[in-house]
Amino acid sequence: MPISRRDFLRRSAFAAGATLARQSGHQHAAPIQARPALDPNSLAKFVDPLPIPALAHSMTTRPSPTDPKIKIPFYRVSMQAFDTHVHRDLKPTRMWGFGGSFPGPTFDVASTQEILVEWANELPHQHFLPIDHTLHGAEKDQPEVRSVAHVHGAKVPPESDGYPENWLVPGKSAVYHYPNQQDAAMLWYHDHAMGINRLNIFAGLAGAYIVRDKVEDALHLPPAKYEVPLVICDRMFDKDGQLYYPVSDKPDTPWIPEFFGDAHLVNGKLFPFLEVEPRKYRFRVLNAGNGRFYHLGLSNKLPLHQIGTDQGLLAAPVAAQQIMIAPGERLDLVVDFKECAGTQILLTDDFVPLMQFRVSATSVKDDSALPLALRPMQKLQESAAAKTRFLSLDEIDDKVQNPVRMLLNGKAWHDPVTENPTLNSTEIWAFVNPTDDSHPIHLHLVKFQILDRRKIENFAYLSRQELHFTGPVVPPDPDEAGWKDTVRAHPGMLTRIIARFEGYPGRYVWHCHILEHEDNEMMRPFDVLQTR
Numbered sequence: 001m002p003i004s005r006r007d008f009l010r011r012s013a014f015a016a017g018a019t020l021a022r023q024s025g026h027q028h029a030a031p032i033q034a035r036p037a038l039d040p041n042s043l044a045k046f047v048d049p050l051p052i053p054a055l056a057h058s059m060t061t062r063p064s065p066t067d068p069k070i071k072i073p074f075y076r077v078s079m080q081a082f083d084t085h086v087h088r089d090l091k092p093t094r095m096w097g098f099g100g101s102f103p104g105p106t107f108d109v110a111s112t113q114e115i116l117v118e119w120a121n122e123l124p125h126q127h128f129l130p131i132d133h134t135l136h137g138a139e140k141d142q143p144e145v146r147s148v149a150h151v152h153g154a155k156v157p158p159e160s161d162g163y164p165e166n167w168l169v170p171g172k173s174a175v176y177h178y179p180n181q182q183d184a185a186m187l188w189y190h191d192h193a194m195g196i197n198r199l200n201i202f203a204g205l206a207g208a209y210i211v212r213d214k215v216e217d218a219l220h221l222p223p224a225k226y227e228v229p230l231v232i233c234d235r236m237f238d239k240d241g242q243l244y245y246p247v248s249d250k251p252d253t254p255w256i257p258e259f260f261g262d263a264h265l266v267n268g269k270l271f272p273f274l275e276v277e278p279r280k281y282r283f284r285v286l287n288a289g290n291g292r293f294y295h296l297g298l299s300n301k302l303p304l305h306q307i308g309t310d311q312g313l314l315a316a317p318v319a320a321q322q323i324m325i326a327p328g329e330r331l332d333l334v335v336d337f338k339e340c341a342g343t344q345i346l347l348t349d350d351f352v353p354l355m356q357f358r359v360s361a362t363s364v365k366d367d368s369a370l371p372l373a374l375r376p377m378q379k380l381q382e383s384a385a386a387k388t389r390f391l392s393l394d395e396i397d398d399k400v401q402n403p404v405r406m407l408l409n410g411k412a413w414h415d416p417v418t419e420n421p422t423l424n425s426t427e428i429w430a431f432v433n434p435t436d437d438s439h440p441i442h443l444h445l446v447k448f449q450i451l452d453r454r455k456i457e458n459f460a461y462l463s464r465q466e467l468h469f470t471g472p473v474v475p476p477d478p479d480e481a482g483w484k485d486t487v488r489a490h491p492g493m494l495t496r497i498i499a500r501f502e503g504y505p506g507r508y509v510w511h512c513h514i515l516e517h518e519d520n521e522m523m524r525p526f527d528v529l530q531t532r
């Protein structure tokens with residue numbers, strides 16, 4: 001098979017030492033770097049304590065939109081520009097964040113406790129990252145700064161979901177209603193503005209949203225003091241410590257197919273450290289990166305006990321030394337530092353250090369549990385599916401095989417809606433991926449289960465739209481065998497998920513969570529149809 005320019009660049013980037021994510025997003029040629037780059041490895045490591053994002057607080061109550069007699073907590077969170085030290089030895093970095101921080105304040109809410117959030121855009125009127133005005137929704141006649149908040153993984157009415165076109169300009173705000181009628185899980189919130197989402201999230205517009213419930217409480221997992229959110233993402237910085245988002249070599253179309261940075265922020269710091277006791281901890285991990293797949297592990301090979309996925313607890317913990325997490329995905333991990341008293345351990349992405357744990361020397365009492373059974377999971381039956389939709393993931397290349405846009409099932413954002421499940425129906429969505437990328441596909445509103453994956457013959461699909469299987473049916477890995485809202489559709493495979501479209505009728509979106517793909521047409525609306 002002839003090797004394309006893109007493949008070649010990808011391989012040479014890999015040979016040059018870039019971390020290539022296994023069975024995942026790949027590496028392109030180094031994009032244009034106009035300003036002198038910061039080499040993060042030149043920085044002193046583990047000199048900044050890991051920040052713990054503040055909790056979001058409701059200041060008041062307001063009548064519930066569904067029953068005005070009931071008063072429910074009301075929050076107000078504003079998106080602001082701010083300057084922050086991402087490292088002790090760097091000048092302050094300009095970022096944009098919810099509540100003027102990155103990550104934004106953590107929501108910590110009880111399941112079924114509905115809340116209202118007023119999301120206020122108090123950002124400047126000018127963007128500081130390179131907008132590509134040829135992308136749909138980001139044309140020159142659109143306001144430069146637009147934002148809309150979306151809680152990823154939340155089951156919410158459509159008008160509160162943060163539809164990408166429902167953006168607000170600086171000075172405006174919107175009140176969204178979150179019923180929280182869902183199981184305990186770590187969700188996250190982030191900007192979702194059409195055509196500039198990758199830039200807004202890159203700027204820092206993201207935070208954690210944790211839902212609790214009684215099933216989880218009864219498990220006696222490590223308590224709040226020992227429960228730590230880890231919001232991980234990659235960035236690039238210039239020598240002045242400013243965020244740097246690379247551009248293509250074509251000035252009119254600065255869009256790049258994927259962003260991979262060499263500097264990794266954990267809760268907004270480069271190489272932070274965390275002092276821990278020799279006992280069990282619970283880590284709520286979010287990959288908030290634009291395009292990077294992380295392969296998390298600990299330097300001393302201590303097992304990571306995964307207790308949950310995107311949408312909550314697994315049926316039983318799964319132990320592993322390394323776990324992959326794609327953009328948009330979450331991991332709920334328990335780590336027991338008991339045997340590690342007095343040592344220092346690195347959290348790594350393959351061999352790249354992300355942060356350090358300093359385990360104190362004196363042993364402590366640990367009453368928390370790592371139960372063998374967590375939450376029973378009812379498998380959705382294929383026979384319950386009213387429909388299977390085959391949906392291709394498409395990359396459109398230029399003459400030299402550089403991607404120019406990405407599509408879902410051959411359709412662009414503005415094409416008429418084609419996915420329209422009926423409310424309360426169950427459907428199988430089968431993603432056909434003949435591209436070279438693993439695409440983390442995310443559906444709003446619903447949680448789903450992964451049925452299986454199967455290798456396909458790309459050429460037969462690309463040339464004749466025929467599905468030829470070249471391998472056996474592979475069940476989901478144990479670490480993704482729980483409830484999900486984002487699924488890695490691996491290259492050269494058919495990936496099948498099953499979901500019940502319950503909650504609310506109305507218009508939602510599904511998309512690839514590689515933000516560069518999402519912003520360049522790899523996002524589609526879908527309608528949940530009201531039953532009559």
Ligand code: C2O
Nearest residue numbers: 150152328442511
């Ligand atoms: Cu993380 Cu459309 O969302």
Ligand code: CU
Nearest residue numbers: 151152153444
């Ligand atoms: Cu989402």
Ligand code: CU
Nearest residue numbers: 439512514517
């Ligand atoms: Cu993608």
